[in-house]
Amino acid sequence: MKAHIAVLPGDGIGPEVMAEGMRCLRALAERHGHTFTLTELPFGGAAIDLTGNPLPDETLRACLAADAVLLGAIGGPKWSAPQAKVRPEQGLLGLRRALGVYANLRPVRVHPALLGASTLKPEILKGVDLMFVRELTGGIYFGDKRREAGSATDVCTYTVAEIERIVRSAARLAQQRRHKLVSIDKANVLETSRLWREVTTRLMREEFPDVTLEHMLVDSAAMHLIRRPRDFDVLVTENMFGDILTDEASMLAGSLGLLPSASLGEGRRGLYEPIHGSAPDIAGRGIANPYGTLLSVALLLRHSLTLAAEADALEKAVSEAIIAGALTPDLAGAGQAVTTQEAGDAVLKRL
Numbered sequence: 001m002k003a004h005i006a007v008l009p010g011d012g013i014g015p016e017v018m019a020e021g022m023r024c025l026r027a028l029a030e031r032h033g034h035t036f037t038l039t040e041l042p043f044g045g046a047a048i049d050l051t052g053n054p055l056p057d058e059t060l061r062a063c064l065a066a067d068a069v070l071l072g073a074i075g076g077p078k079w080s081a082p083q084a085k086v087r088p089e090q091g092l093l094g095l096r097r098a099l100g101v102y103a104n105l106r107p108v109r110v111h112p113a114l115l116g117a118s119t120l121k122p123e124i125l126k127g128v129d130l131m132f133v134r135e136l137t138g139g140i141y142f143g144d145k146r147r148e149a150g151s152a153t154d155v156c157t158y159t160v161a162e163i164e165r166i167v168r169s170a171a172r173l174a175q176q177r178r179h180k181l182v183s184i185d186k187a188n189v190l191e192t193s194r195l196w197r198e199v200t201t202r203l204m205r206e207e208f209p210d211v212t213l214e215h216m217l218v219d220s221a222a223m224h225l226i227r228r229p230r231d232f233d234v235l236v237t238e239n240m241f242g243d244i245l246t247d248e249a250s251m252l253a254g255s256l257g258l259l260p261s262a263s264l265g266e267g268r269r270g271l272y273e274p275i276h277g278s279a280p281d282i283a284g285r286g287i288a289n290p291y292g293t294l295l296s297v298a299l300l301l302r303h304s305l306t307l308a309a310e311a312d313a314l315e316k317a318v319s320e321a322i323i324a325g326a327l328t329p330d331l332a333g334a335g336q337a338v339t340t341q342e343a344g345d346a347v348l349k350r351l
């Protein structure tokens, strides 16, 4: 098949992990007879330096015209002064909005070979396999923001339609998995959460009677997530709760560097990115974990290009590289750590 992929390496470790992502895409194209056109574009802080805009028009146009967008990471101290007028993060939010990718899927699986890598006890982690569905284009991230002399305001708004479509996405995933959905809110305090709960209850009763629905308050969910993570199947929540809880959930897998994500809208086009940030503290040293990016490439192959066999092959190769001990310092512990590129080599060799 022929596919156009917009590649946004971004800032910090973004370009380092993206180099491995592109190597894998090229290798898969060659081995399976596909033509992937990869177009690298400026984005985030790198684009601010170049053009003054974190999401230049040319980048946005190319993303809208592509079959899929693959993103590394953005941000860094250089662009994050409290007074800064433009920020890399505005580019990311603008891109998510412009692509209409309201459903952010963040799967969390615990690899048997990494049971010891987490700070949590192995017996709690064994068999964990859950899927976070985070609402990505609404809520407090996108509401009015105001700063006055002695105060600041961030508005959080959700519409019925926004809640319905994200809950539908999550419920459909639950139907393909273990038929359990936990909806996370703060309905004891927030009006948006009370609407969320009401809409979710009705929609699940009317459209998904085969999926068990449980409501959970976000503080309680944060606790249960590390107390009994195996009990969760699909979790759906609003934008900011999802941001916070998925960083927490990454510790089940052992490292933030392992987690991929897919952001999807109505069509096949999607935005794929590891959930980690630009990690300025380790940028430029060639030690970032590329597996979150490679697993994001697998999600891209599966969801946007419908290349399930290639996606499976890549996930299997990453899993085997992990078993073989090709681990970057975030996972290697006191053992022998490999570099970003060596981790990429280990995967390529097994593809």
Ligand code: IPM
Residues within 6 Å of the ligand: 074, 075, 089, 092, 243, 275, 277
């Ligand atoms: C994420 C990140 C972003 C977010 C930042 C970089 C704006 O933390 O994708 O989880 O908050 O959505």
Ligand code: MG
Residues within 6 Å of the ligand: 243, 244, 247, 275
């Ligand atoms: Mg985050």
